[in-house]
Amino acid sequence: MRDPARILVVDDVPDNVEILRMRLESLGYEVVTAVDGEQALTAVRETLPDLILLDIMMPRIDGLEVVRRLKADRTLPFIPVIMVTAKTTPKDVVAGLEAGGDDYLTKPVDHGALIVRVRAMLRIKALHDEVQGLNRELEAKVAAQVDELQRVSRLRAFLAPQLAQAIVSAGDERILENHRREVVAMFCDLRGFTAFSETAEPEDIMAVLGEYHGAVGPLIRKYEGTLDRFTGDGMMVFFNDPLPCEDAPERAARLSLEVRDAVAALVPGWLRRGHRLGLGIGMAQGFATLGRIGFEDRFDYTAIGAVINLAARLCADAADGEVLVSSRLAAAIEAICEIEDLGERQLKGMARPAAVARLRAVKTPPEADARG
The missing domain is CATH 3.30.70.1230 (Nucleotide cyclase, GGDEF domain)
Known part of the structure; x- marks a missing residue:
């Protein structure tokens, strides 16, 4: 994850966007904004944010549909999404989480709650990225070991095992x-x-x-x-x-x-x-x-x-x-x-x-x- 973290704020109300932008920038984060669902989908692919604050009630494409599309797109890295809603009923919260949201905030957004949830989601993002990095390293090591085993197997067809291993370990089959x-x-x-x-x-x-x-x-x-x-x-x-x-x-x-x-x-x-x-x-x-x-x-x-x-x-x-x-x-x-x-x-x-x-x-x- 980059430092400072990049956060995408999506809301169709300019004042809400500006308030969240100012608060997040005061905390040292880089902020990108979008005013509707279509802009949000484009911005995600162009900027690859580390976190998204996503309003649910928006025209054309609402927040629930946006998060569904993002979570279904296998080409995107893991990006946590905090659903922002003016509705506080359990049904509305559950709908946001079922659509793929990772957490939620209610409007008007409390500054303390904003800080806590943003930091929590960014920690999750950082840990996820670290695990993904370790997985890539492990996959690379496994691929290298499989390649070495295959090379040893080919060489053992006509060489003693210790000679085959020596050639493979040297990493040079020009011999x-x-x-x-x-x-x-x-x-x-x-x-x-x-x-x-x-x-x-x-x-x-x-x-x-x-x-x-x-x-x-x-x-x-x-x-x-x-x-x-x-x-x-x-x-x-x-x-x-x-x-x-x-x-x-x-x-x-x-x-x-x-x-x-x-x-x-x-x-x-x-x-x-x-x-x-x-x-x-x-x-x-x-x-x-x-x-x-x-x-x-x-x-x-x-x-x-x-x-x-x-x-x-x-x-x-x-x-x-x-x-x-x-x-x-x-x-x-x-x-x-x-x-x-x-x-x-x-x-x-x-x-x-x-x-x-x-x-x-x-x-x-x-x-x-x-x-x-």
């Missing part, structure tokens, strides 16, 4: 725009899944995939990998993007071995149900182009480049329970992992042979050996 960066890419898929899916019931296929994804998904989150996509039994995960991590090769190595072991633990149960399945994993390190692809409300974050193709080919060549890695990645993790050099292999779909190594396990620290 997801197309760019080039060195990554470690990991592909894994089930061996024997094609033959299995050709003969198994759909319910059995969904059950196997549910167990497989349920075992692997938490591990991807544990190591904060970026999940590119699910393709049935296949998954692609990469590290060092969109947020960089210095230990990307180690994270990828540890993830691949834990995924291998987690799926191996599922295999006996699958065998008991007649499902002969295994897992192969391929990993490579190198530069890729990364960014969002898709359309409004449906996008993925992906990586493309030779390193991605190499990881996919290594995965396709891996036997059940085998983790094959490129020579560059093998060199990056040889200090912490047991690596077996397999020499060069001609991988399907690649023009030249590639140097390949097998990742066996994470090396046990010397102090752990001593305790053992």
Whole structure:
């Protein structure tokens, strides 16, 4: 509410208007006047007063109709109305209040009563404005939180929750725009899944995939990998993007071995149900182009480049329970992992042979050996 408060005085008798104007201005209020209902409606919309003193008995549009129209107009802010009437019967007072008036004064207007009622209505106006302001702030905060939740939800489709939250908290999603960066890419898929899916019931296929994804998904989150996509039994995960991590090769190595072991633990149960399945994993390190692809409300974050193709080919060549890695990645993790050099292999779909190594396990620290 403005200071000083603006009060609209409406009466078809000029002397009444002048008396109220002088009294209110002597109290420090700004006063606007109107001499009939039509002028009053126009003045309200043009000046947005903080309070209206409204005579009931007026020609053309009386005060009761004026207050009804004002209270029905949703475009106007809350403006308290004091009905001013020469009639003092309870019926007349009730009619004014039922029409939408907030209080009343009787003519001739007592100066003391005028002061008390005006101050009371202005306090109500000030409190209402304060509550409205708080509501707007709350609505803005809720809208911002909903927007953040939606952004986190979109990002969690391919990022670990903590990474998604970090990007949203930073308030800048430009990190997801197309760019080039060195990554470690990991592909894994089930061996024997094609033959299995050709003969198994759909319910059995969904059950196997549910167990497989349920075992692997938490591990991807544990190591904060970026999940590119699910393709049935296949998954692609990469590290060092969109947020960089210095230990990307180690994270990828540890993830691949834990995924291998987690799926191996599922295999006996699958065998008991007649499902002969295994897992192969391929990993490579190198530069890729990364960014969002898709359309409004449906996008993925992906990586493309030779390193991605190499990881996919290594995965396709891996036997059940085998983790094959490129020579560059093998060199990056040889200090912490047991690596077996397999020499060069001609991988399907690649023009030249590639140097390949097998990742066996994470090396046990010397102090752990001593305790053992």
